[in-house]
Amino acid sequence: MTDHHRMPGATHLECTGTGEEVESEQLIGLSAAGKPLFARYDLDAIRAGFQMADVACRRADLWRYAEVLPVRDPAMRVALGEGWTPLLESSRTADRLGVARVWIKDEGQNPTGSFKARGLGLAVSRALELGAEALALPSAGNAGSAAAAYGAAAGLPVHVVVPTDTPAPILEEMQALGAHVQLLDGLISDCGKVVKQGVEEHGWWDLSTLKEPYRVEGKKTMGYELVEQLGGRLPDAIIYPTGGGTGLIGMWKAFDEMEALGWIGSKRPKMFTVQAAGCAPMVRAWEQGEEHAEMWQGAETYASGLRVPGAVGDFLILRALRESGGGAAAVPDHLMAEWVAKLGADTGIFAAPEGGATAAAVPMLMEKGLISPEDEVVLFNTGSGLKYVGMTPID
Ligand SMILES: *Cc1c(COP(=O)(O)O)cnc(C)c1O
Numbered sequence: 001m002t003d004h005h006r007m008p009g010a011t012h013l014e015c016t017g018t019g020e021e022v023e024s025e026q027l028i029g030l031s032a033a034g035k036p037l038f039a040r041y042d043l044d045a046i047r048a049g050f051q052m053a054d055v056a057c058r059r060a061d062l063w064r065y066a067e068v069l070p071v072r073d074p075a076m077r078v079a080l081g082e083g084w085t086p087l088l089e090s091s092r093t094a095d096r097l098g099v100a101r102v103w104i105k106d107e108g109q110n111p112t113g114s115f116k117a118r119g120l121g122l123a124v125s126r127a128l129e130l131g132a133e134a135l136a137l138p139s140a141g142n143a144g145s146a147a148a149a150y151g152a153a154a155g156l157p158v159h160v161v162v163p164t165d166t167p168a169p170i171l172e173e174m175q176a177l178g179a180h181v182q183l184l185d186g187l188i189s190d191c192g193k194v195v196k197q198g199v200e201e202h203g204w205w206d207l208s209t210l211k212e213p214y215r216v217e218g219k220k221t222m223g224y225e226l227v228e229q230l231g232g233r234l235p236d237a238i239i240y241p242t243g244g245g246t247g248l249i250g251m252w253k254a255f256d257e258m259e260a261l262g263w264i265g266s267k268r269p270k271m272f273t274v275q276a277a278g279c280a281p282m283v284r285a286w287e288q289g290e291e292h293a294e295m296w297q298g299a300e301t302y303a304s305g306l307r308v309p310g311a312v313g314d315f316l317i318l319r320a321l322r323e324s325g326g327g328a329a330a331v332p333d334h335l336m337a338e339w340v341a342k343l344g345a346d347t348g349i350f351a352a353p354e355g356g357a358t359a360a361a362v363p364m365l366m367e368k369g370l371i372s373p374e375d376e377v378v379l380f381n382t383g384s385g386l387k388y389v390g391m392t393p394i395d
Contacts (some may be wrong), residue, residue, distance in 0.1 A: 068224075078150045107380060135156050163183070276330065
């Protein structure tokens with residue numbers, strides 16, 4: 001064992017495709033096999049001082065889970081108040097949907113108004129710790145503003161490439177946060193190509209979803225929070241609006257970690273992916289029983305977080321859906337908007353369209369028999385509706 005194995009942080013990285021072990025103390029993107037890398041921890045060693053009771057009185061942000069986070073030096077934590085968002089129960093929403101109980105995890109209360117703060121907070125902290133000098137990413141919107149915020153807080157320049165039809169409030173936000181914003185007439189996948197060029201030509205550090213190992217580590221904290229906030233248990237079903245799938249993949253990873261830590265047993269919630277009818281590559285792959293998803297052509301939806309035609313972690317998403325006994329549903333934009341209004345009136349939460357989509361999906365999933373009236377359901381409202389003001393449903 002080298003010295004850093006006794007400091008906080010990961011012991012190593014592991015290829016999600018081949019299981020190959022990789023040194024964690026280097027700036028690294030995908031594995032040699034071109035798959036995402038997962039950070040692994042010495043959970044047996046951590047276990048004794050890291051039970052739910054140990055973290056109960058800690059700071060009310062995601063750094064309460066420092067033992068299972070990759071940042072070694074506390075001085076490298078770039079923190080703006082990310083995580084520990086409220087889990088709000090709504091009996092009116094439960095009645096409306098015809099299920100036993102509903103909670104909404106209100107991720108709109110994160111810095112920059114979306115749960116992208118969790119992932120980018122971790123990724124930027126780790127990039128800073130490992131010596132990156134400039135950051136870049138393609139974004140459908142919210143990832144760009146979160147990267148801009150954490151880059152600014154870290155004192156690192158951020159280059160964001162976004163589609164021209166990104167919501168105006170998000171564009172203005174990124175500019176106000178000092179990011180270099182490049183608009184592109186295309187999709188997030190096209191923006192990714194421009195970032196790749198900048199990486200090669202200018203040495204930018206690429207923060208694309210799952211193309212570096214640490215955004216998923218930030219997003220996994222949603223799983224830890226759910227268990228803590230529900231008093232040591234999990235719901236029957238988790239409904240997650242899926243673009244690149246980082247949060248779903250991260251929570252699935254967190255549940256395994258928590259089982260190894262003795263926080264939970266072997267029971268898992270049913271995991272559900274919700275996408276837009278105009279861009280549903282994971283839903284299509286799920287319905288066809290595929291292990292990988294083909295690129296979606298002509299992606300269209302006003303839920304910019306779901307306008308993701310292809311995902312490098314597709315096999316991890318589909319595996320979690322399958323292993324959990326969950327499933328997938330595609331929701332047209334007008335239904336998202338309808339449910340944004342219903343959720344708002346029922347709960348006092350102004351949800352993003354992606355959040356509306358999770359509620360809209362429940363009746364569809366019940367019709368298919370995948371969710372039952374006895375189920376306790378957590379809906380992820382992944383962002384604030386304020387970031388989409390002026391955007392209208394496409395179908
Ligand atoms: C990015 C985003 C999503 C999709 O998240 P993934 O973890 O990439 O699947 C959902 N909702 C909002 C508001 C987003 O910004």
